[in-house]
Amino acid sequence: xxLASTFSIITPASPEIFLVISALTLLMAGLFMSTNSLKxxxxxTIIILLLTAILVIQSxxxxxxxxxxxxxxxxxxxxxxxxxxxxxxxxxxxxxLKRSENNLFEYPLLIxxxxxxxxxxxxxxxxxxxxxxxxxxxxALYVIATIQRNTLKSTEAGLKYFVLGALSSGILLxxxxxIYGFTGTTSFNGIATFLSTNRSTSPGLxxxxxxxxxxxxxxxxxxxxxxxxxxxxxxxxTPVTALFxxxxxxxxxxxxxxVMIDPFRDLLISWQPIIAFLSIVxxxxxxxxxxxxxxxxxxxxxxxxxxxxxxxxGLASGNETGVTSVLMYLxxxxxxxxxxxxxxxxxxxxxxxxxxxxxxxxxxxxxxxMALALMIFMLSMSGIPPLAGFFGKWFIFMSAIDADLYLLxxxxxxxxxxxxxxxxxxxxxxxxxxxxxxxxxxxxxxSQLALCGxxxxxxxxxxxxxxxxxxxxxxSIIGI
Amino acid sequence: MIKQWLLTIIIFxxxxxxxxxxxxxxKQDRIAxxxxxxxxxxxxxxxxxxLLILVFFEPDSANFQLVQKINWIPSLSSSYHVGVDxxxxxxxxxxxxxxxxxxxxxxxxxxxxVREYMVAxxxxxxxxxxxxxxxxxxxxxxxxxxxxxxxxxxxxxxxGVHRVYAAFKFFLYTxxxxxxxxxxxxxxxxxTGTTNLLTLMQTRFLPEMQTWLWLAFFFSFAVxxxxxxxxxxxxxxxxxxxxxxxxxxxxxxxxxxxxGFLRFSIPIFPDASADFTPVVYALSVxxxxxxxxxxxxxxDMKKMIAYSSVAHMGFVxxxxxxxxxxxVDGSILYMLSHGIVSSALxxxxxxxxxxxxxxAIKFYGGIAKNMPRYAIIFMLFxxxxxxxxxxxxxxxxxxxxxxxxQVNTWIAAFIASGLILGAAYMLHLYRRVVFGKLENEKLNTxxxxxxxxxxxxxxxxxxxxxxxxxxxxxxxxxxxxxxSLITNYKAALDENAIINLTAR
Numbered sequence: 001x002x003l004a005s006t007f008s009i010i011t012p013a014s015p016e017i018f019l020v021i022s023a024l025t026l027l028m029a030g031l032f033m034s035t036n037s038l039k040x041x042x043x044x045t046i047i048i049l050l051l052t053a054i055l056v057i058q059s060x061x062x063x064x065x066x067x068x069x070x071x072x073x074x075x076x077x078x079x080x081x082x083x084x085x086x087x088x089x090x091x092x093x094x095x096x097l098k099r100s101e102n103n104l105f106e107y108p109l110l111i112x113x114x115x116x117x118x119x120x121x122x123x124x125x126x127x128x129x130x131x132x133x134x135x136x137x138x139x140a141l142y143v144i145a146t147i148q149r150n151t152l153k154s155t156e157a158g159l160k161y162f163v164l165g166a167l168s169s170g171i172l173l174x175x176x177x178x179i180y181g182f183t184g185t186t187s188f189n190g191i192a193t194f195l196s197t198n199r200s201t202s203p204g205l206x207x208x209x210x211x212x213x214x215x216x217x218x219x220x221x222x223x224x225x226x227x228x229x230x231x232x233x234x235x236x237x238t239p240v241t242a243l244f245x246x247x248x249x250x251x252x253x254x255x256x257x258x259v260m261i262d263p264f265r266d267l268l269i270s271w272q273p274i275i276a277f278l279s280i281v282x283x284x285x286x287x288x289x290x291x292x293x294x295x296x297x298x299x300x301x302x303x304x305x306x307x308x309x310x311x312x313x314g315l316a317s318g319n320e321t322g323v324t325s326v327l328m329y330l331x332x333x334x335x336x337x338x339x340x341x342x343x344x345x346x347x348x349x350x351x352x353x354x355x356x357x358x359x360x361x362x363x364x365x366x367x368x369x370m371a372l373a374l375m376i377f378m379l380s381m382s383g384i385p386p387l388a389g390f391f392g393k394w395f396i397f398m399s400a401i402d403a404d405l406y407l408l409x410x411x412x413x414x415x416x417x418x419x420x421x422x423x424x425x426x427x428x429x430x431x432x433x434x435x436x437x438x439x440x441x442x443x444x445x446x447s448q449l450a451l452c453g454x455x456x457x458x459x460x461x462x463x464x465x466x467x468x469x470x471x472x473x474x475x476s477i478i479g480i
Numbered sequence: 481m482i483k484q485w486l487l488t489i490i491i492f493x494x495x496x497x498x499x500x501x502x503x504x505x506x507k508q509d510r511i512a513x514x515x516x517x518x519x520x521x522x523x524x525x526x527x528x529x530x531l532l533i534l535v536f537f538e539p540d541s542a543n544f545q546l547v548q549k550i551n552w553i554p555s556l557s558s559s560y561h562v563g564v565d566x567x568x569x570x571x572x573x574x575x576x577x578x579x580x581x582x583x584x585x586x587x588x589x590x591x592x593x594v595r596e597y598m599v600a601x602x603x604x605x606x607x608x609x610x611x612x613x614x615x616x617x618x619x620x621x622x623x624x625x626x627x628x629x630x631x632x633x634x635x636x637x638x639x640g641v642h643r644v645y646a647a648f649k650f651f652l653y654t655x656x657x658x659x660x661x662x663x664x665x666x667x668x669x670x671x672t673g674t675t676n677l678l679t680l681m682q683t684r685f686l687p688e689m690q691t692w693l694w695l696a697f698f699f700s701f702a703v704x705x706x707x708x709x710x711x712x713x714x715x716x717x718x719x720x721x722x723x724x725x726x727x728x729x730x731x732x733x734x735x736x737x738x739x740g741f742l743r744f745s746i747p748i749f750p751d752a753s754a755d756f757t758p759v760v761y762a763l764s765v766x767x768x769x770x771x772x773x774x775x776x777x778x779x780d781m782k783k784m785i786a787y788s789s790v791a792h793m794g795f796v797x798x799x800x801x802x803x804x805x806x807x808v809d810g811s812i813l814y815m816l817s818h819g820i821v822s823s824a825l826x827x828x829x830x831x832x833x834x835x836x837x838x839x840a841i842k843f844y845g846g847i848a849k850n851m852p853r854y855a856i857i858f859m860l861f862x863x864x865x866x867x868x869x870x871x872x873x874x875x876x877x878x879x880x881x882x883x884x885x886q887v888n889t890w891i892a893a894f895i896a897s898g899l900i901l902g903a904a905y906m907l908h909l910y911r912r913v914v915f916g917k918l919e920n921e922k923l924n925t926x927x928x929x930x931x932x933x934x935x936x937x938x939x940x941x942x943x944x945x946x947x948x949x950x951x952x953x954x955x956x957x958x959x960x961x962x963x964s965l966i967t968n969y970k971a972a973l974d975e976n977a978i979i980n981l982t983a984r
Contacts, residue, residue, distance in 0.1 A: 364596075379629060385622035394618075397663065401670050409666075413659045420655055424632070425649060432636045432644055462622075465553050473555065 007265045012064040012071045015055035016119055024130070030105040035151035037105045038253050042094055045108040049115065053083045056119075060404045061175025063125065067187055070125035070479070077327055077475035078254040081334050083234045083240060084113040085247035088338050088450060092345055093185025093239030095444040096364075107147055111243065114140035118251035122258070123137040127176040133217065133272025134172065138165050145236050148255040153447040164218070178208030188479075191263035192472060206270055212259065213274060219252035222278050222312060223285040226305045233301035241297055241343035245304050249364065250330055253311055257323060260315060268318045275316040275409050283411070287418035291425075296344055296357050299422065301382060306419055307333055314396050322467070323476040325395035331468060332380070332392035332461065339454030340377045342447040346370055357431055359425060362435025370442065371430045372456035377428040378427055380458045382420035388461035395469075483536055484548050487562045490530050490576065491610045492732065495640045498602035501595055505764030512594035516587060519598035522591065523580040523605060530576040530609075537569060539957045542964035542975055544615060552619075557674040562613040565626040566961030567742050567812065568979040570954060571612045572736055575820050579605040579893035582724035585827055586739045589723060589834050590638060597638060601724070606628040608732055612739065617665050618675040618898045624736070625658050631725070631733070639720040646713075654715040657700035664696035668748075669728070679748045684972070694752035697745050705737030705797060718786035719839075722828025726782065730789050731823040735815045742808070746963060747801070750972035753801070765894045767794030772901035776908070781829045781839045784909055785822060791898055792818050797896055799880035803969060807883020808962050809955055814876025816954065817864075817947055825938045828854070831933055832913075835926050841909065846918030851928045855914045857937050862910045864944050864959050866903045872947030909947045939953075 007389075010017060014267050026044055053343075055078045059071050090108050090410035097104055117137025125131040142165065164379050180186050182205040183194045197200065214225060223231040260271060286306025293299040296465030315324035347354050380389035393416065400409040442448050504511045537545055544563030552559045564572060575832055583601060606629035614620035626649055637646035648694035669675050672683050680746075686691065703710045719724050746753050770789050780834050792814070799811025832847070832852060835841055849854040877899065884892040918924070925955035930939075948953060 293875075304978070324607070351727060364593075369954070385625050388620070392664075398666050398670065401666050407662055413663050417652060421648070421652060424651060426647070427632075428636060428644055431633060432647070436809050462552075466555070467653055469553060469555050 003412050007066065009064055010109055011145060012059060013057060013069055013123070015052045016116060016123075017075075018375045019048065019052050019057055019112060019116050021340065023109055024111075027106075027109050028110065033105075038108075042097075042107045042108045044091055045090055045112055045297070048112065049083050049087050049090075051079060052115075052119075052366050055338050056083070058081060061190045064085060065262070065264060067189060068129050069120075071121050071123055072479060073475040074254070074258070074323070074327075074478045075122045077471065078250060079119050080117060081250050082118045082247045084245070084334060085250065085338075086111050089239060089243035089246070090439060091238075091446050092342060092444075092450060093241060094343070094446060095464065096237060096239045104147060107144070108145025110144050110147075111181070114144065114243075115247065117411050118247055119464075120249045124189060124258070125188045125256060125262075126447050127180060127188075130259070131169075131173055131176055134225075134252075134255070135253065137217075137248060138169065141165075141214075141244070144199045144240055144243065145232065147240065148237050153235045154237060157232045158262065160228055160235070161232045161334065167401045168215050168218030168317070170223070171218070175213075178204060178211060182208060188263040189258075192265065195264070195266040195324045201270075201329070206267070209264060209267065209271060210240070210274065213271065213278075216252060216259070217278060217338060220249055220256060220308050221301075221305055222304055222308055223282040226282070226285065229305060230298045230301040233297045233304075234295055236354070236365075238341065238345050241300070245300060245341065247335045250334070253308065253326070253330065255361045257315055257326060258478050261318065261323060265318070272316055272318055275312055279312035280308045280408065281414040282312065283308060285339065287415045289420045289421075291418070292415060293422075294356055294358065296347075296355050296360075296426075299357065299426075300340065300344070303419070303422075304337075304457055306415070307381070310393065310412060312395050313408055314399050314407070316405060317399040319403060319474075322399040323478065324472045325399040327472040327475060328395040329392040331456075331472070332388040334379050335388060335454045335457045335461075336380050337460065339373060340381075342454070343370060343374045343377065343449040345447045346439075346442045346444065347435065348443075354439070357429060359439065360426065361428050361433045363430040364401075364438070365435050366438035370451065374430060376455045376458055378423040382423040383416050384420075386459075386462050388458040390459060391465060409429060427453065432448050483546055486529070486532055486536065486738050487546050488548055489527055490533075490572070491524045491562065491606055492523055493611060494528065494579070494605040494609075495677075495697050498599040498606075501599055501602070504595065512591075515595040515815060516583070519582060519583050519602055522577070522602060525607070526596065526928075527576040527580055530573060533564060533569060533572065534542050534957075537564065537957065539566070540960055542566070542960040547615070548666075548709065549650065550857040552616075556618070556669065557676065558618045560615055560619060561615040561674070561676065562619075563608070564613060564616050565956035567965070568612045568739070569957055570812065570816050571732070571739055572609055574735075575605060575608045575612065575732050578727060578819070578823060579822070581827075581936055581939070582727050584737040584932065585830060586722065586724040587932060589830065593637065596635070597669060599729075600630040600633050601936060604634070604728065611736065615677045615895060616675050617668070617677055617680060617744075617849075620677070621658070621662060621665055624747055625655075625662075627733075628654055629803065631729070634658075634725045634728075635717055637720045641720075642716070643720045646716040647812065649713045649954050650717040653703050657703035657710075660696040661700035664693045667693060671833035673919045674864070681691045681968075682882065683748075685749065687751050688788040691754035691755070694749040694756060697740065697749075698756070701740040701745065702763075704740065705735075705793045706790060707737075707793070707797060708770055708790070711767070711771065714790060715783050715786040716860070718784045718789075719780060723826060723833065726786075726826040726830070727809055729824040730785075730826055731819040734789060734793055735819060738793070738800060738815050741797070741800050742812075744966065746969055750969045751976055752972055753969070754803075755804070757801045759844055760797055761888065764797040764801075766900035766963050767791060767797075768895050769901070771904065772898050775905045776901065776907075776941070778955070779841055781841055782826065782841075784841075784905060785825050785829065788905065789818070789822050791902065792822070792865075794898065795877065795880050795895055796892060798884050800875075802880075802883040802887045803884050803966060804886060805959075805966055806879050806886070809958065810876050810879025810881075811963070812958060813947065813954060814873065814880060815950060817872035817876050817944070820940050820943050820947075821861055821864045823939065824857075824944075825865060827933075827936060827940075828858045828861060832926070833928065836922065843920060844913040844923065845916045845920065846914075847923055847926060848914045849918050850923065850926050853929050853934070857915060857929070857941070858948065859910065860941060860944070862906050864948075870948045872944045872951075874948055875951045 120133035120417045145161045148154040176222040217225045286302045290302035380387035383389045383393040547563035550560040611623035632651045771787045771790040778784035796811045799807045867873040867877045
């Protein structure tokens, strides 16, 4: 094989290749640099991610590596969200890393590696790449979770995440091997062809599919596979929680969508009830369990479980409308999470971070702008118009009604009222109560910028629905 | 040009004022002072501009007028589409009138976070006017639910002792109703492929679908009206809200339910509306009699007026579902009248609450001695609430009863008993508060109404008499729209009857 044809095979994956080469170079450079390397490396990673984003936008719709890797509109849409999430988490962890005594230049690089894993997840078109990319993403995340190795809480959370993550990877792999055993292929296209030619499917294949769903549900933290989420969210440092809440979930959900809609579309009738059940359980557990929380990070963990449950409603519809709605939902989710976690990062008292909901008491008196922004995020997450979250919900429930899933839609929409209760509780604490001991003034300009910026985006989202929805619609066809 | 943009200016004008208030910097006192004045000026200007609607409106046409349509989400065929017709015009006018009154009423009563308070009120005005103007069902829903946010804050931040409970109850009650409506709206969109109200009005939904959609809409509007047994949020919200919040709640928010029935339930789901009419009648009769009885035993002035509101809204729903011109005309008039009279009653309670900081009926007695002007104004509105001939409520009640009598004599008889009970509790309230011996020593120093307060009451007094003596000013504007509403409804039912007949 000559050089030119090799080159043409790998070009579709140029964003990922660029990312991995630059990450390795930076890793090397970091080792040889002096003590002050964190700042330079952080900014370089951001530049690299932005360049990768440009490469992603310019890439074409093709298959690569003998159909192992796929680059389509859907993958591009998700990759942009992932990169946005990664850039955000590097930006906000800057202040935090500067304060911690050990000079952790590896942290931004690990984010690069996990981003690489996530990008491959969205482009996986084969069970092998599916598993490999999930592992690449997870292993980097295990290290990130324990990055504060001298605190008990962080290491405990990291260990929990590792054990449960390894378990779910095992389940995932087991599912993949069963599917391979029954279809004789690992390629998504091959499975799709197999299913469309063999009308009668063996129960073994369904069992394999259930294992696969369970493994993916672990990664997306869908109830009843959600147990790790609150503990990990609470234990790890807040910038890491912000990372966990956004990019890995989006990537895993994208993989979930691709696997279900692309190769297993013909089994819709088998997996639709499973997905519908998972989403109902998630929205209910996410809504009910969050009511009792006192720690805002735990609350956000349950809230993210509920949000992922809503996204699954879009998946349960199993058609392009459903995929569009998930993409819309994830877009709104991204900005709300960015904003909310910037807000949580700004919560400091006596120069150390605090994370109880009660610490927000009377925030509207002491920090009016932060309180207003947090209120906007809470209302957006409870789906009150005209904020972004409302439109996410609108599209999700539209896809459910479109697919005649009326019961699912009704339960889902009633559980938004349950969720509204705990979001309102935060507003109550900020606005209806008097401040006892005010938080510190915000010093981190980057978090403040992210806070105000995403609040503006969420408020004025209704002006940009037209282009975003059009893009989402054109990205909703999975596969080429 | 001005005609096209008029409604948009009225909808977003207050919001612009609110944005301007947000930019103030400086000392707390100065910000408060500037916010008060700017809010008053903005809302008064909006009221003056909204008078132009009356100038441009052509009463003979049943079509939507002053329409503006801007494409918004083409993939959903949703647009920013606003317009007025005879049904919505007076609600819009009332909203723009009551907002400056509310701001004046809070002039001294609100001392903490004045800026935020004024912003909340102006945003609320925008949402309310937008909701009454919206001709796109998605747009309507956005305004309809967004107005929960400012009200939630107004009750929760500036309310009384149990404000948190009241604010949550109000928000969650309304939210349950409105998310069901959202589901119905989405189903309608999936069925027709558009959210345009005018198209939806011409669509005939399948009868079974109509039933479900009607129920979802009904649930949402019944919470807003509020109708027994979904009314329990109202007394709490009223009691805890600051005076101006109560005024907006009673004056405008309670009208959303009735407006929703007229705008959505009846024209879009005529068959289901006809089927469910007995249910509405039954619930309304219970509302009228039960809540009147409850009002009789209240010890809190605001709570009593709140329960009386529920009873009065029972009249309105009966009037709407009589489905004849007299009844519907009557219920719109009655809604307007109730908006003025009960707002004024809440202002009356607020006036003495501001002086004495209690609303307990027991505390008062014999205040006519020290507050003669107040006694006269309170009496006037008390009598208007009972429905004394010559006041606005009388016309509404008369029309509703006439309309109901044509449909069902029993219903008319039952709700008429509500009038007697209404007279009983209002007179009882008035006697205990204003007449009698002045026994409480704290009341010796109570001051009569200030010029500011008289300025608040004057426009309301004028309107009460205006509607009571010459109601045609109001009915003329809406007659064409109401007629077309009834005609279309009857036509739809007749068509259905023919289909059924041929099917046999």
